[in-house]
Amino acid sequence: SKVPEDWSYLWEYKDKLSRRMTLLNDVREVMGATLKMLGYSYNSTNPQEIKKAYETLVELKPSIASFSSDAWRSLILSGDLWIAMCYSSDAAEIMAENPDLQYVLPKSGSSLWTDTLAIPKTAPNLEGAYAWINFMLEADVAAQMCERLSFATPNQKAFKLLSRDIQEDPSLFPEESALERCEGLAPVDEVSELYDRYWTQLTSG
Structure with a gap:
């Protein structure tokens, strides 16, 4: 068959x-991908x-x-699966184990995600927390995290320290045109029960 x-x-x-094939065990990701394929948000x-x-x-x-x-x-490493919906970071790890596997960012778009660092209001050591975040944002540290x-x-100074292979890896740094078709997950509070009901019906039995 052709490449997806x-x-x-x-x-x-x-x-x-x-x-x-497997899909993620995540209502918003699976429903979201299907919505995107159908031309919706x-x-x-x-x-x-x-x-x-x-x-x-x-x-x-x-x-x-x-x-x-x-x-x-x-x-998927054993060959029992041929295709899996997964997160990009997991795909990169698996491809490192088996170079015959390929990562595909669907052309209609997918979800965007970020990991964040936050400081609780009740943090007992505010100065230490800021020091840790500043350390993580140092270019060489951020580059090592990426590798x-x-x-x-998103750290431009860190990006410049990466090897060309990593800089040009589309599973890590897709083209801007591809990212423009993707969306971050946003709250859908008013219909969350509807999503959950359909998900329960889909995944049960």
Whole structure:
């Protein structure tokens, strides 16, 4: 089969991929990806759009081996899985173990994520907390974090310290045009129960 380009690949080849694919065990990521494929926002609050995404996933359900955020790793390395929805940092780790595996950022878009550092209001050592954050933001430290954890860095000084291979790794630093099609997860409080109800129906049984 051709190399996957978008989420629609899973539906197009669902018979060939039957029980050889996994999706994340995460309602917002799975529903969001399906919404995105259908041309809607990852963060849709439109009940009709959310229902359409659910119905589309129901069509795929018989071909899904499991909803897994971790177990897919050993299964794809052993060849029991052929395709897995996963986080980019996990994909980078797995590709380091098996260079034949490939990471794909779906052309209709995906979710954007960041790890953040925050200081609680009740922190007993505010000065120490700021010192730790400043240390983590030092260029050489941020560059090491990127290399060791396969996490992208927004630190431009750190980016310049990275090897060209890492700088040009699309799983870490996608092209701007690809990022523009992605969305950060936003609260959907007014329809969160609807998402949860559809998710329970989808993943049970």
